[in-house]
Amino acid sequence: MRHKDGKSDPQAAEDAALSGRLRDLDKRLGENRAARGRGVDERPEPPRAGAALAMRMAADFVAGILVGAAIGWGVDQLFGTWPWGLAVFLLLGFAAGILSVIRTSGVARAPAGGGDGFAPPAKDDEED
Amino acid sequence: MAYDPIHQFHIEKLIPIEIGGVDLSFTNSSLFMALTVAGASAFLLLATRNRRLIPSRGQSAAELTYQFVENTLKDSAGSAGMKFFPFVFTLFMFILVANLWGMFPYFFTVTSHIIVTAALSLTVIIVVLFYGFWKNGLGFLKLFVPSGVPKVLLPFITLIEVLSFISRPISLSIRLFANMLAGHITLKVFAGFVVALGSAGFLGILGAILPLIATVALTALEFLVAALQAYVFAILTCLYLNDAIHPGH
Numbered sequence: 001m002r003h004k005d006g007k008s009d010p011q012a013a014e015d016a017a018l019s020g021r022l023r024d025l026d027k028r029l030g031e032n033r034a035a036r037g038r039g040v041d042e043r044p045e046p047p048r049a050g051a052a053l054a055m056r057m058a059a060d061f062v063a064g065i066l067v068g069a070a071i072g073w074g075v076d077q078l079f080g081t082w083p084w085g086l087a088v089f090l091l092l093g094f095a096a097g098i099l100s101v102i103r104t105s106g107v108a109r110a111p112a113g114g115g116d117g118f119a120p121p122a123k124d125d126e127e128d
Numbered sequence: 129m130a131y132d133p134i135h136q137f138h139i140e141k142l143i144p145i146e147i148g149g150v151d152l153s154f155t156n157s158s159l160f161m162a163l164t165v166a167g168a169s170a171f172l173l174l175a176t177r178n179r180r181l182i183p184s185r186g187q188s189a190a191e192l193t194y195q196f197v198e199n200t201l202k203d204s205a206g207s208a209g210m211k212f213f214p215f216v217f218t219l220f221m222f223i224l225v226a227n228l229w230g231m232f233p234y235f236f237t238v239t240s241h242i243i244v245t246a247a248l249s250l251t252v253i254i255v256v257l258f259y260g261f262w263k264n265g266l267g268f269l270k271l272f273v274p275s276g277v278p279k280v281l282l283p284f285i286t287l288i289e290v291l292s293f294i295s296r297p298i299s300l301s302i303r304l305f306a307n308m309l310a311g312h313i314t315l316k317v318f319a320g321f322v323v324a325l326g327s328a329g330f331l332g333i334l335g336a337i338l339p340l341i342a343t344v345a346l347t348a349l350e351f352l353v354a355a356l357q358a359y360v361f362a363i364l365t366c367l368y369l370n371d372a373i374h375p376g377h
Contacts, residue, residue: 051352051356052356052359052360052363055303055307055356055357055360056299056303056360056364058303059299059300059302059303059306060295060299062299062302063295063296063298063299063302064291064292064295064299066295066298066302067291067294067295067298068291071291071294089291092287092288092291093291093295095288095291096288096289096291096292096295097292097295099288099289099292100292100295100299
């Protein structure tokens with residue numbers, strides 16, 4: 001309501017502004033629809049994606065080591081190979097943890113690289 | 129009880145039930161799970177009761193949640209992933225509402241127990257495994273054998289991939305449980321400082337200002353974490369489902 005005290009013809013000016021906005025909206029909607037049709041929906045990143053990424057990395061890394069240790073310990077119990085199973089699988093688990101982290105961060109590509117139109121954006125390109 | 133920060137996580141039997149030697153008691157945890165389901169259902173049903181083209185505030189919130197999960201799922205698993213929408217949406221809403229219920233003082237936080245989060249993440253992995261093998265047969269195993277790796281390294285890499293797959297449900301459950309547990313304990317400890325210092329005279333009250341500020345800030349952080357953890361759980365579920373839908377190409 002910029003023309004509150006009505007200088008020349010507030011009604012006409014307002015109408016013009018409104019229809020201008022409507023056209024603009026129409027255009028943008030059209031663009032958006034077209035983009036969706038091609039499957040390249042360029043949605044802006046949610047602002048919390050960074051924090052979400054950080055939480056994923058920390059937990060993935062720890063879980064890798066835990067799983068390695070657990071499997072190693074189990075192998076030792078089964079075959080009586082203490083401490084070799086634990087040593088080997090702990091290191092493998094460590095490697096798995098690192099692998100998850102670098103994949104989450106997008107430094108390393110997933111095993112066979114996506115690229116079938118469903119390929120998620122780089123940040124989510126984990127184990128395609 | 130006083131300032132014991134762990135007390136809030138105690139499981140109490142509200143209605144003891146025992147069937148065939150199995151303890152099936154209705155506990156405070158069960159009560160809050162029921163409240164979570166009721167809360168989520170009530171929100172969605174009430175919000176969509178009077179559907180309009182131009183949505184009301186409530187309907188808008190419900191549509192926003194729906195679209196948020198839909199976009200997350202489509203971005204990570206493609207359109208083929210939409211058949212899992214009810215699954216992902218249910219998980220997202222359950223975790224979100226359970227976390228938010230936990231933000232009320234004196235309420236029990238369902239997701240702060242690893243048995244609950246482990247059950248949720250195992251459900252996800254079981255769905256991934258079953259659907260992966262049902263849809264792709266043994267082709268699902270290609271997930272563990274990356275292409276373009278030298279023959280010598282292949283067994284080694286495959287072993288690491290398998291370990292990385294096994295660690296998924298564990299990281300999924302540990303992340304949610306640890307975040308909720310640690311957040312609630314920190315909050316309780318800082319709030320306990322305020323009370324303890326506040327009862328120690330004038331200087332104590334002055335000293336209590338700092339932990340009080342920290343408590344307020346932590347409460348805000350906990351709300352962020354509550355929403356964030358639900359989001360992280362949902363997006364990882366989508367990524368894992370993507371593996372089941374399109375393994376290794």
